[in-house]
Amino acid sequence: MSEKIIKLPDVGEGVAQAELVEWHVDIGDIVREDMVLAAVMTDKATVEIPSPVEGEVTWRHGGIGDMIPVGTTILKIRTSGEGGGEEPEIELPAERPRQPASEPKPAPAAEPPKPPQELAAPKPVAASAPKAGAAAYGAPRAGGERPLAPPAVRLRAKETGVDLRQVTGTGPAGRITHEDLDAFLNRESGAGAATGLVPDKSVQEIRIVGLRRRIAEKMALAASRIPHITYVEEVDMTALEELRGRLNGNLKPGRPKLTILPFLMRAMVKAIAEQPGINAHFDDEAGVVRQFGGVHIGIAAQTPAGLVVPVVKHAEARDVFDCAREVVRLSEAAKNGTAQREELTGSTITISSLGAMGGIVSTPVINHPEVAIVGVNKLAIRPHWDGTQFTPRKMMNLSSSFDHRVIDGWDAATFVQRLKALLETPALIFVSE
CATH class of the missing domain: 4.10.320.10 (E3-binding domain)
Incomplete structure (x- = not known):
């Protein structure tokens, strides 16, 4: 019999530690080779740790939500092989002691006897x-x-x-x-x-771990460091919806179905060409605004694990169909957990859309360190005054937030009004300048 020590591997370049988000085995379990033992997370990417051997789990280290340094022993597996010896165990830093999961917990103190x-x-x-x-x-x-x-x-x-x-x-x-x-x-x-209503006094404590903790940290950072200004404008989407319907009705083989997002992405590319300061990061510690030539649009997507932002790189070099194809690919990868780290980072501006549940107005939080985010609200038929009468039109609001430290209100309004003009006259989206 021998014992195999499993250490937390290097899960990414420059990553010194990872968060333990899931155990797939417990002490006493029999594991097979390549069976998933645990899952860790870093930078919104979940990494599964497989078993290199077959045997019985005799020891494991760390609880859900713990940050584990790379190289730390997390599991020991007893195998039927002979020899090999144990590898040296890497201890956690002294300031963060851990108690192995196999050590028994102290028994609770006995209840004191009742007074005679x-x-x-x-x-x-x-x-x-x-x-x-x-x-x-x-x-x-x-x-x-x-x-x-x-x-x-x-x-x-x-x-x-x-x-x-x-x-x-x-x-x-x-x-x-x-x-x-x-x-x-x-x-x-x-x-x-008498009424059939009974008070529910239960309290459930849910520890914030994994992706949800990453989201909480990101939102807290953005809210604490970025003074937001939100600008809301309604857009008449009737003409664009008619064009979208025609294009989807005559799709060529291999072309994806078009939603509103690809048209908005192309409109953003054209508006950014006129206002490059919108497509930027603000490094407030260095006091530097970095404007990017490439338009890398993050698409906030809801997944079973929480909110992630896959990034469509170089939207300026894609037409509406290519934008649609990439949005579908990245959204599916994000939802099933197969998105790569580079596909979830590097955005220069973000779109936040809840589709039919988008509400009338929202106040989207900027994806730090970006300086702008465009929020898409729900599309609905509303009465619209055309100068002589009310007519039913397909209307949609854009709720967009900007970093008021580097984007003035006038510039924010100019950007949104340009988006409005392009979406209300969609032929302009396809005009090369």
Whole structure:
């Protein structure tokens, strides 16, 4: 018999640690070669760690959400082979000690025995017992007054979400008993019995790990460092929708179906050519704005694991069909978790769209360190005044946010108005200048 040590491999260039987001095995499990043991995440890319051998898991290290340095031993597998010896184990830094999962947890302290006087105390006679709904539910205890109750009653009250200050005890010196707690709970449930509505006092704690933690950190960074200005404008999409319908009705083999996004992407390319400062990153620590010639458009996409932003690189070199094809490819890769790291980074401006659930107005958060984001709201038929009468038109709002440190309100409005003009007259999108 021998033991194989599994260490966290180098999961990417320049990555010193990764977040443990999933265990696929437990101690005592029998694993096969190439079977997935765990999954770690870095820079929104999830990496699965396969088993190099067949055997039994005897030890594992780290809990979900822990940051594990590259090279740290995370698993030990007992194999049927002979010899080989153990590889030297890499310990975690002293300032972040870890307890191996195989070590038993200390047993909880035994509950202290009840005081003898409570065990021997006779039950109160009927004459002195409070009537239901009367003394047992009298005035709540004053703030700061500690209710008298044995540990078992306190534990049960905590598990059921009962504030013992609201319960009047019938035991010696007003001590709260299990019977008092039962009566209080029965009264609480009875209050909702007449209507069929019962209060739900459950609390579920959900640890923020993996992609959700990355999103939280990114949003906090953007909100704390970028002063947003949001500009909303309505766009008449009737002509573009008619053009889109015609193009989709005469698709050539191999061409993808067109949504609104490819037209918006091409409109953004043309508007950015007139205002290159919109297609930029702001390095506020260095005090430098970096304008990019290439337009790399991030498409915020919802996946089962959370929000990710796959990036369509060099939209300026793609037509509407090529933009549509790349959006479909990247969206599918993001949703099934196969997107590569380089496909999720490098955006210079972002589109945020919730499709039919886009609402009327939104306030999109800028994807730091970019300086602009274009939000797409839902398309709906609305009455539109044409100068003589109201006519039904297909309208859509654009809600766009800008970094007010480097983008003035006038420049933001100019950019959005240019998008509006291009989308309302879609033939301009295809005109080469």
